[in-house]
Amino acid sequence: MPKVTLDADGVYYRELNELVREAVRNGADEIEIFNILGQRYIAGGLAQEVKFLLHGIPGQDMGAFMRGPYVRVRGNAQDGVGNTMDSGAIVIEGMAGDVLGYGMRGGKVYVLGDVGYRVGIHMKAYKERLPVVVIGGKAGDFLGEYMAGGIVVLLGMNTSKPEAPITGRSLGTGMHGGVIYIRGSVPDYQLGPGLHAKPLSEADAEQLRGIVTDYAAELDQDVEEILAEPFVKVEPFSHRPYGNMYVAV
Amino acid sequence: MLFKPTDSYAHDFEVHRDRDACIDCKVCVNQCSYGVHYWDENRKKVMHDSSQCVGCHRCEAMCPTDALRIRRRETEFKDNPLWNSKFIKYIYKQASTGGVLLTGMGCPTDIPVYWDRMLLDASQVTNPSIDPLREPMELDTFLGAKPNSLAFHKDENGKPVLDTKLTPQIKLKTPIMFAAMSFGAINFNLHVAMARAAKECGTCYNTGEGGLHPSLYEYGDHTIVQVASGRFGVHRDYLNAGVGIEIKVGQGAKPGIGGHLPGEKIDARVSETRMVPLGSDAISPAPHHDIYSIEDLHQLIFALKEASEYRVPVAVKIAAVHNVAAIASGIVRAGADIVTIDGMRGGTGAAPAMIRDNVGIPIELALAAVDQRLRDENIRHKASLIVGGGVRCSADVVKAIALGADAVNIGTAALLAVGCTLCGRCYTGKCPWGIATNDALLAKRQNPDVAAKKLANLVRAWSHEIMEMLGGMGLNSIESLRGNRDKLRAVGLSAEEMDTLGVKLAGR
Numbered sequence: 001m002p003k004v005t006l007d008a009d010g011v012y013y014r015e016l017n018e019l020v021r022e023a024v025r026n027g028a029d030e031i032e033i034f035n036i037l038g039q040r041y042i043a044g045g046l047a048q049e050v051k052f053l054l055h056g057i058p059g060q061d062m063g064a065f066m067r068g069p070y071v072r073v074r075g076n077a078q079d080g081v082g083n084t085m086d087s088g089a090i091v092i093e094g095m096a097g098d099v100l101g102y103g104m105r106g107g108k109v110y111v112l113g114d115v116g117y118r119v120g121i122h123m124k125a126y127k128e129r130l131p132v133v134v135i136g137g138k139a140g141d142f143l144g145e146y147m148a149g150g151i152v153v154l155l156g157m158n159t160s161k162p163e164a165p166i167t168g169r170s171l172g173t174g175m176h177g178g179v180i181y182i183r184g185s186v187p188d189y190q191l192g193p194g195l196h197a198k199p200l201s202e203a204d205a206e207q208l209r210g211i212v213t214d215y216a217a218e219l220d221q222d223v224e225e226i227l228a229e230p231f232v233k234v235e236p237f238s239h240r241p242y243g244n245m246y247v248a249v
Numbered sequence: 250m251l252f253k254p255t256d257s258y259a260h261d262f263e264v265h266r267d268r269d270a271c272i273d274c275k276v277c278v279n280q281c282s283y284g285v286h287y288w289d290e291n292r293k294k295v296m297h298d299s300s301q302c303v304g305c306h307r308c309e310a311m312c313p314t315d316a317l318r319i320r321r322r323e324t325e326f327k328d329n330p331l332w333n334s335k336f337i338k339y340i341y342k343q344a345s346t347g348g349v350l351l352t353g354m355g356c357p358t359d360i361p362v363y364w365d366r367m368l369l370d371a372s373q374v375t376n377p378s379i380d381p382l383r384e385p386m387e388l389d390t391f392l393g394a395k396p397n398s399l400a401f402h403k404d405e406n407g408k409p410v411l412d413t414k415l416t417p418q419i420k421l422k423t424p425i426m427f428a429a430m431s432f433g434a435i436n437f438n439l440h441v442a443m444a445r446a447a448k449e450c451g452t453c454y455n456t457g458e459g460g461l462h463p464s465l466y467e468y469g470d471h472t473i474v475q476v477a478s479g480r481f482g483v484h485r486d487y488l489n490a491g492v493g494i495e496i497k498v499g500q501g502a503k504p505g506i507g508g509h510l511p512g513e514k515i516d517a518r519v520s521e522t523r524m525v526p527l528g529s530d531a532i533s534p535a536p537h538h539d540i541y542s543i544e545d546l547h548q549l550i551f552a553l554k555e556a557s558e559y560r561v562p563v564a565v566k567i568a569a570v571h572n573v574a575a576i577a578s579g580i581v582r583a584g585a586d587i588v589t590i591d592g593m594r595g596g597t598g599a600a601p602a603m604i605r606d607n608v609g610i611p612i613e614l615a616l617a618a619v620d621q622r623l624r625d626e627n628i629r630h631k632a633s634l635i636v637g638g639g640v641r642c643s644a645d646v647v648k649a650i651a652l653g654a655d656a657v658n659i660g661t662a663a664l665l666a667v668g669c670t671l672c673g674r675c676y677t678g679k680c681p682w683g684i685a686t687n688d689a690l691l692a693k694r695q696n697p698d699v700a701a702k703k704l705a706n707l708v709r710a711w712s713h714e715i716m717e718m719l720g721g722m723g724l725n726s727i728e729s730l731r732g733n734r735d736k737l738r739a740v741g742l743s744a745e746e747m748d749t750l751g752v753k754l755a756g757r
Contacts, residue, residue: 017555040552041552044552061552064552064556065484065485080539084483099539102480105480105483122478122479124480124481124524125524126520129524142538145534148524148529149524149526176530239512240512241530242530245349247342248674249351249352249602
């Protein structure tokens with residue numbers, strides 16, 4: 001099956017994405033793009049199992065709404081990676097910006113380094129559809145806010161901010177589904193109201209090992225080194241965190 | 250509970266049962282989902298507990314012998330225009346529970362209804378009026394960005410050929426659409442009914458933020474799909490299912506806050522469509538967390554355009570708030586093809602009473618301000634305007650279009666068409682009329698065929714009335730009325746109100 005190579009140097013995002021769509025329509029199953037400099041929406045909305053290899057820094061909303069593609073970024077990514085994405089995989093060999101995995105419905109996003117604010121907000125899961133986000137570095141505020149399902153794993157290892165806490169404020173605020181695994185520990189004051197970090201059960205540990213093994217394989221990391229530290233988990237204290245707030249008029 | 254709550258006597262309605270007419274048939278017992286009517290085994294007759302009554306009138310409507318009357322029950326506190334019974338009861342309730350006051354449906358507060366202060370024109374002697382029964386009358390409406398200008402060239406036969414590439418448009422046969430009401434907030438039967446009625450009337454319904462059930466994809470030509478902050482049921486097939494995509498930023502009934510579909514209404518089908526756990530609350534965050542600025546909005550608009558390959562217009566819905574004109578200008582500049590504005594009287598399945606009744610502004614003023622602002626900035630053609638939030642009849646539609654709207658949304662009116670009585674308990678999931686409920690037995694009270702017919706009847710009747718009013722003004726196309734404020738005159742308004750509305754005093 002054909003592989004297509006594109007040069008994004010000086011190409012406007014709309015043109016680039018049209019070239020990508022055209023290649024996909026013509027049956028490309030592997031697309032390598034060089035010299036990316038902030039072009040938005042790459043791999044967005046695609047429903048085919050195309051493999052992308054991206055060189056440079058893809059712009060906002062990479063992989064938004066995508067269903068199926070495998071995207072590997074040889075560099076950092078900007079905001080909105082995997083926005084409302086449906087399935088497929090995104091592997092970032094660097095850092096990523098804010099709002100990664102917003103409303104994510106399936107698939108996986110692996111980041112080697114740090115991520116910004118508001119990552120994993122309102123991820124969802126249903127039966128076999130289980131989105132997974134693994135962050136190799138540290139995260140900003142509001143990680144996993146309003147989570148309704150899915151898994152976030154925060155390792156805090158490959159970080160450019162050694163002095164910073166592993167996560168920002170308000171981790172998991174309003175979460176009503178899903179789970180956040182954190183390597184090491186997280187102080188309670190960093191968590192959203194009503195949440196507590198708890199030790200992992202055996203089933204959790206098994207699930208985590210599966211995810212970390214896949215992550216390590218994708219990003220050439222050492223599974224045992226990652227798992228050498230104990231993890232804690234943050235889960236919703238209720239599936240209806242705001243259920244008792246109201247009185248009928 | 251060991252004590253009787255203070256407010257237990259101060260309930261809003263009371264049941265009057267005509268014992269001579271009542272045959273103890275238990276229809277009321279079966280119809281009431283709030284447990285007001287019950288069979289008393291000892292007395293061998295149907296009894297009732299008025300304190301549970303929400304005033305939905307279902308029992309009254311269904312009673313075969315006309316034995317029931319539901320009347321408002323005024324707890325007659327000492328006369329006090331400041332501390333009227335509404336606020337006294339609020340305080341009793343909150344003191345008992347510590348809860349946020351929760352309501353459903355639109356704001357009932359006594360704020361001016363500007364529709365009623367504007368009157369329409371008609372032709373007399375000059376410019377003869379037109380009879381739509383005998384002459385062509387066009388309500389066709391196109392929603393989407395219009396070009397700055399049109400360029401043509403002539404083909405070899407001398408016929409003009411359009412060179413300008415037109416942007417996608419939603420074509421409607423009437424300027425009335427069904428407002429966004431999500432699957433979950435109202436049940437599946439009504440989504441089927443809205444879809445069918447929209448198809449029959451050549452208009453659109455809006456999915457609301459709860460996703461689209463796969464069986465309704467066949468109505469795609471009459472569907473606008475909505476993307477809200479919870480991103481429920483949003484995926485590429487959904488984005489490509491309809492003729493338009495609407496980003497919901499705000500809602501007139503609850504500007505500034507998110508959505509909250511209570512767990513009581515999350516059944517298996519809603520859970521699947523929204524991808525939230527069964528029985529959990531479906532929570533939409535207050536903002537879209539990827540939109541913190543006009544630039545971010547631009548980003549999402551174009552993410553959606555990319556995902557739909559620029560086939561359909563993208564709308565942005567906001568609540569009518571103080572700076573609505575400036576916000577709308579930003580939305581148009583961010584690339585939206587349609588701006589939807591929802592006034593403070595718009596309905597909802599659930600909103601805190603304080604928000605619903607105190608936040609936002611009436612749609613009439615918001616619409617006039619937005620239309621004027623976009624005209625002043627020469628960008629009015631770059632987006633269509635849809636308004637909603639308190640459109641009660643076809644004359645309101647005509648006045649909205651004369652003020653500058655391209656089309657209107659009807660939500661509350663559509664629910665009234667299928668039996669809603671505005672009791673405002675939509676968030677309980679127990680709607681006795683089978684509307685705002687996903688309980689299988691209650692939802693069955695809405696037959697999709699019957700409901701579709703009622704909705705289509707309403708749109709047809711209004712459309713005909715609109716034609717009559719247009720004809721009376723000597724216009725034969727709704728296009729000639731758009732933004733034509735000369736067809737409106739005001740009564741009983743201040744100079745500033747008339748200035749904001751851009752309407753002259755009657756007689757001027």
